[in-house]
Amino acid sequence: DIQMTQSPTSLAASVGESVTITCLASEDIYGSLVWYQQKPGKSPQLLIYGATILEDGIPSRFSGSGSDTQYSLKINSLQPEDFASYYCQNGLSTPRTFGAGTKLELK
Amino acid sequence: EVKLLESGGGLVQPGGSMRLSCAASGFTFTDFYMNWIRQPAGKAPEWLGFIRNKANGYTTEYNPSVKGRFTISRDNTQNMLYLQMNTLRAEDTATYYCATDNNWGFDYWGQGVMVTVSS
Numbered sequence: 003d004i005q006m007t008q009s010p011t012s013l014a015a016s017v018g019e020s021v022t023i024t025c026l027a028s029e030d031i032y033g034s035l036v037w038y039q040q041k042p043g044k045s046p047q048l049l050i051y052g053a054t055i056l057e058d059g060i061p062s063r064f065s066g067s068g069s070d071t072q073y074s075l076k077i078n079s080l081q082p083e084d085f086a087s088y089y090c091q092n093g094l095s096t097p098r099t100f101g102a103g104t105k106l107e108l109k
Numbered sequence: 110e111v112k113l114l115e116s117g118g119g120l121v122q123p124g125g126s127m128r129l130s131c132a133a134s135g136f137t138f139t140d141f142y143m144n145w146i147r148q149p150a151g152k153a154p155e156w157l158g159f160i161r162n163k164a165n166g167y168t169t170e171y172n173p174s175v176k177g178r179f180t181i182s183r184d185n186t187q188n189m190l191y192l193q194m195n196t197l198r199a200e201d202t203a204t205y206y207c208a209t210d211n212n213w214g215f216d217y218w219g220q221g222v223m224v225t226v227s228s
Contacts, residue, residue: 003173034213036213036214036215038154045218045220045221046215046218047218048211048214048215048216051211051213051216052213089153089154091154091214093212093213093214096159096170096172097156097174098214099156100153100154100155100156101153102152102153103152
């Protein structure tokens with residue numbers, strides 16, 4: 003199985019700041035990386051797939067980058083609604099595996 | 110509008126069985142792979158498996174963590190997805206989601222249904 007390691011586990015930031023979350027795959031996933039946002043009590047929401055492709059309706063302040071085994075999610079100019087948990091996911095092969103998550107909290 | 114609605118959760122004793130259902134609407138059901146994903150409280154999601162679309166013969170794949178205990182099926186006449194869970198353990202306690210597949214990940218999710226395995 004491909005292991006997905008996210009960092010940091012938690013992150014505190016203020017409205018208006020920019021943050022970056024990283025995800026390291028245990029082997030090359032050839033850009034097949036997916037990012038989700040999850041708010042408390044809600045289902046995860048797909049943000050980015052194919053490492054860089056923004057899902058329809060997702061604000062452009064979210065962006066993804068990376069290749070091979072290393073990937074990042076950047077959120078520019080944090081808005082109040084962005085404080086949530088974020089997960090990466092291996093989209094290359096089954097079993098589809100998730101990172102342990104990053105909780106983004108308001109400073 | 111894509112809608113997915115899970116049902117069938119609740120409390121079950123260890124060693125017991127449970128079948129979850131997912132009612133799908135708003136899209137051509139037979140065109141899509143359908144997934145089951147679970148998430149224990151406070152933890153990351155875990156992909157359980159999928160059932161492929163009509164073009165790929167409705168075959169299944171499972172996470173090794175549940176293979177042999179869990180079975181995914183679909184009723185394409187009713188736009189329904191199912192998860193049959195057998196020999197349930199305490200560690201199967203989680204919220205269970207059905208989700209559509211965009212070939213990379215999961216683009217539409219249901220609201221989830223809770224399953225608690227406890228005596």
